[in-house]
Amino acid sequence: MTTTHEFWLAGRRASGEAAFEVRHPHDDSLVAKVSVPTDAQVEEAVAAAAAAVPVFAATPAHQRAGALDHVARRLAERTEEIARLITAENGKPIKWARGEVGRAVSVFRWAAEEARRTNGETLRLDTDPGGTGRYAIVRRFPRGAVLGIAPFNFPLNLVAHKVAPAIAVGAPIILKPAPATPLSALVLGEILAETDLPAGSWSVLPVENAKMPALVQDTRLPVISFTGSDKVGYQIMDSVPRKHVTLELGGNAAAVVLADWNSEADLDWAAGRIALFANYQGGQSCISVQRVIADASVYDRLVEKVVAKVGAQVTGDPSDEATDVGPLVDRKAAERVESWVEDAVAKGAKVLTGGSRDGAAYAPTVLAELPADAILATAEVFGPVLSLHRVEGTEEAFAAVNDSAFGLQAGVFTHDVQTAFRAHRELEVGGVVIGDAPSYRADQMPYGGVKDSGVGREGVRYAMDDFTFEKVLVLTGLDL
The missing domain is CATH 3.40.309.10 (Aldehyde Dehydrogenase; Chain A, domain 2)
Structure with a gap:
């Protein structure tokens, strides 16, 4: 009997009323069944993410970095298990699947390091007479909750490239894995649940593609990070012109x-x-x-x-x-x-x-x-x-x-x-x-394209920039 995998709603396990099958591309054998969140559960996850925005943004760097370090360590410990899961859901040869887990370990490790060293910058403003006695501090703050939409071809590492930068900057994220390959993301949820990240700061929702437009349109998710086809990516961008959308799309290299x-x-x-x-x-x-x-x-x-x-x-x-x-x-x-x-x-x-x-x-x-x-x-x-x-x-x-x-x-x-x-x-x-x-x-390098290959950049620090905006603090009356 095949067990139905639960999903992760605002950091806790949950199950819906329906489920879908994940089959092995090599022989079409049944790998797993995955529970699908109901509309009410999706709403609960989005509301929790929106509520977590100020809470998560205020967490100290050591808490976010510590959680990211934990994920990197646990992924490394479970490499063989997760690699075989990737092969089963994606059809990727086992040697490439192991390499993918290794890359995801590095992504979370890099994110932990970036979370610790993201300090902003300072500017002295007395370079002109009107700025005498003034000094500026420039820091980056989350734009809000992120909707991360991941593809099937790297079901763990491309999930990591959305989740890790979001956690590093303190931006709640709702992750939608590809329907064909949700299992790696659900295991990542198991590991995230072992950390002390705030409630609502992350969810893994294997929603059906038909339900994606509602999530895309939801104003409580002002940032969208999408990896997939150029057709779908630009449809998303065109449908939400006031949102901050990053697209990592196709190529013919x-x-x-x-x-x-x-x-x-x-x-x-x-x-x-x-x-x-x-x-x-x-x-x-x-x-x-x-x-x-x-x-x-x-x-x-x-x-x-x-x-x-x-x-x-x-x-x-x-x-x-x-x-x-x-x-x-x-x-x-x-x-x-x-x-x-x-x-x-x-x-x-x-x-x-x-x-x-x-x-x-x-x-x-x-x-x-x-x-x-x-x-x-x-x-x-x-x-x-x-x-x-x-x-x-x-x-x-x-x-x-x-x-x-x-x-x-x-x-x-x-x-x-x-x-x-x-x-x-x-x-x-x-x-x-x-x-x-x-x-x-x-x-860790900036990764993304021009023309129909997308906008924005992945690569941990560069995605962190996309998920945040600069805010200036001007101090007045200082003896510089």
């Missing part, structure tokens, strides 16, 4: 291999990193490699290496230690990827490896000669598919990167420091990675 990256060792490294990060997480990462843009002088050698290394990716049961690429989150997602590849082939693309589906799994796939009118040329595939593109020179390569509605991150394989700075200046993305794939992310 490019890896650029320039002419100076031309030794066998160089190309082996680039091909290995491209193959790995086009397919890790089943390609279900916003910064997964989708486009490879290579200078004509290295293109043919690089293609041969990329195809070989993609073909060597081990697919299969995600609980197997050897598996590199597991299933997508569900069969529907794999069928969509399949249809997009079929569209590309029908329009002239060539499949160099892969191109087949088995249930919810899609084989790691490499395409060449992708036509500009194929869906894959412009949309985010969110699957294990990459395309190869030949260009002549750096200018054409950078123009190809920028020829996209998205702009999250790009990787540039070059040894030239001048080219590295040029890439930083010219590429229309939120992050440029030199000498590696675009998929690198350190959880």
Whole structure:
């Protein structure tokens, strides 16, 4: 008999009147049932969060930092348990799931450190005659309660990137995990319940997507942090123009291999990193490699290496230690990827490896000669598919990167420091990675995009800034 998991309402366990199933993407087996909060329970959670705003903001830094330290420590202690839960609900290979738990540990550790060292700044105002005897103290205060809406692809770490910064600044948060992958967030709730955070400062509500608009519109939640599709993200932003909305949306990340990256060792490294990060997480990462843009002088050698290394990716049961690429989150997602590849082939693309589906799994796939009118040329595939593109020179390569509605991150394989700075200046993305794939992310660095890839930044301190506003205190009559 499968136990129904309770949710977390204002810091305590609760259950609703209905439940939904969570199934394993690999074999569709039943993993768990999850209780769904009623409308009355959602209202209770929102009211509790609103009431907690002044209380939580006034908590001392050591209390918030101590709670964050506790979460980091307990996540580390429960790594294997939580990693296997991630694999069961998400289909992520176990080795990547363990890495995700490790990253979440770091996020909470960073948040604890930032909570302790966030001191504001001071300004002397007597730089002009009218400011004689005046001194300013600038501190940041929470904008109010946060609605955090998390996606399925990193069901723990992207939850951490919403919860940890909110706790660090003393902003109550209502977390809505993705319906496909709520279990990691519910375990995080277990750990949060072990702390002394104020009642109402956090809730984990696995509400149905149909109920999300009401939460989005609720004026008691003035901050929204959303990670997911660009379509849904901008619908949210457009529907609440007076709220502070941060959006971490999609991409179709490019890896650029320039002419100076031309030794066998160089190309082996680039091909290995491209193959790995086009397919890790089943390609279900916003910064997964989708486009490879290579200078004509290295293109043919690089293609041969990329195809070989993609073909060597081990697919299969995600609980197997050897598996590199597991299933997508569900069969529907794999069928969509399949249809997009079929569209590309029908329009002239060539499949160099892969191109087949088995249930919810899609084989790691490499395409060449992708036509500009194929869906894959412009949309985010969110699957294990990459395309190869030949260009002549750096200018054409950078123009190809920028020829996209998205702009999250790009990787540039070059040894030239001048080219590295040029890439930083010219590429229309939120992050440029030199000498590696675009998929690198350190959880303390600012992370986010431009154009259709979103607004605002994740990365603990940068999210803390988004959740707060500056308030100035001016002292008068001082002998400075």
